[in-house]
Amino acid sequence: LGRHSGDHRTQGFDYNGVHFGQDNLNVFAGLCAVDTPEHVEQMLKALQENGQVCTRMGAYKPRTSPYAFQGHGKACLPYVFELAGKYGMRVIAMEILHESHMDEIREALEKTGHPTGVMLQIGTRNTQNFELLKAVGRQTEFPVLLKRGFGITLEESLNAAEYLASEGNTKVVFGLRGMKTNLGDPHRNFVDFAQVPTVKRLTRMPVCIDPSHSVGNRDAGPDGIPEVFQVTAEGVVAGANMILVDFHPDPATALVDGPQALLLKELPWFLEDV
Numbered sequence: 001l002g003r004h005s006g007d008h009r010t011q012g013f014d015y016n017g018v019h020f021g022q023d024n025l026n027v028f029a030g031l032c033a034v035d036t037p038e039h040v041e042q043m044l045k046a047l048q049e050n051g052q053v054c055t056r057m058g059a060y061k062p063r064t065s066p067y068a069f070q071g072h073g074k075a076c077l078p079y080v081f082e083l084a085g086k087y088g089m090r091v092i093a094m095e096i097l098h099e100s101h102m103d104e105i106r107e108a109l110e111k112t113g114h115p116t117g118v119m120l121q122i123g124t125r126n127t128q129n130f131e132l133l134k135a136v137g138r139q140t141e142f143p144v145l146l147k148r149g150f151g152i153t154l155e156e157s158l159n160a161a162e163y164l165a166s167e168g169n170t171k172v173v174f175g176l177r178g179m180k181t182n183l184g185d186p187h188r189n190f191v192d193f194a195q196v197p198t199v200k201r202l203t204r205m206p207v208c209i210d211p212s213h214s215v216g217n218r219d220a221g222p223d224g225i226p227e228v229f230q231v232t233a234e235g236v237v238a239g240a241n242m243i244l245v246d247f248h249p250d251p252a253t254a255l256v257d258g259p260q261a262l263l264l265k266e267l268p269w270f271l272e273d274v
């Protein structure tokens, strides 16, 4: 990924008609967690109406508590992929927690027959799950979004990305999603988007920002602008190449991370701002 070769030329990749590189910007707005087919459809319809071809849809959710909703998993894939095809989605970012999830996704995608693709997301809790990284790195069918680990150094997270590349998959986007600190931050995580140019200087990976999981709420400042918008702007100014952002048709009923989900009516405003 550029770290050990001394070669810092931009290395992008194309996947399913979408270009990912250090030289462009893709927005992946969508549901943190798939809950109902109706919400998936409302979300995707809004995205299509706003000219979007990428989205995020969480089927497998890594939860802090075993009693919290764990995601519908494999069961929701048929309707998620069917609706994604119906609304013209080209790439869905979807987190996986186990290598078997890749087979489940592949099988469900094949059954729908739509030209929708999946970018496999490895979340912050699995950044150093080396066996998962190796398994995902061994396949080259799906590109990967690797989130930084929230409690490890940047260097350690970049090495985690090398696990993917060293096994053969260099279609990797690196995600910044905020860091945990013990300073009682007002945000869910300490926003780390100042490191966008650092990652771009050190590697050839396109860099994603996740303002939703960094900020953790959709509160607005005194100017009426949600802080998620403000930190997104910081990340874009810093050179971000991808934005992963939570929206929900009815955040009050969302099963995961409702407080940070932006409203569908805010989607055109968000995209315009970006």
Ligand code: PEP
Pocket: 032, 058, 062, 095, 122, 123, 124, 125, 147, 177, 210, 213
């Ligand atoms: C997510 O994007 O749904 C998620 C759980 O993110 P993170 O791994 O950054 O917490």
